Amino acid sequence: MKPFYATILAALFLTVTPVLAEESKIDMKKLSCKQFSGYDKDNVSIIMMWLEGYCTDENEGAVIDFGKMAGDTAHPFVYCGDHPDDDIITAAEEVLGN
Numbered sequence: 001m002k003p004f005y006a007t008i009l010a011a012l013f014l015t016v017t018p019v020l021a022e023e024s025k026i027d028m029k030k031l032s033c034k035q036f037s038g039y040d041k042d043n044v045s046i047i048m049m050w051l052e053g054y055c056t057d058e059n060e061g062a063v064i065d066f067g068k069m070a071g072d073t074a075h076p077f078v079y080c081g082d083h084p085d086d087d088i089i090t091a092a093e094e095v096l097g098n
Helices: 004-018 034-036 041-054 068-072 074-082 088-096
Strands: none
Touching: 004 034, 034 088, 041 068, 041 088, 068 074, 074 088
16 A cells, blocks of 8 residues: 555655746745745645644644645635744644644
């Protein structure tokens, strides 16, 4: 079963690599809410996937809940609208918990 997941993950990275081509690295502690809010849908999805993992308690298990993530995406945007100069890590910790 693990080779299947590795194949899916590799396919995901191959499809999203061009999206991030303009930035090969993003320092999440330096990514402001204003910058995050300006990203396109594809980049927001990638960042939200990372934030969900970052804010997940290690005792919660290794599960990706796409439905929850889709619902959670609105929370950082609302927070960032009120705090455009905060970094995205602070926003995520406030609205996604950690």
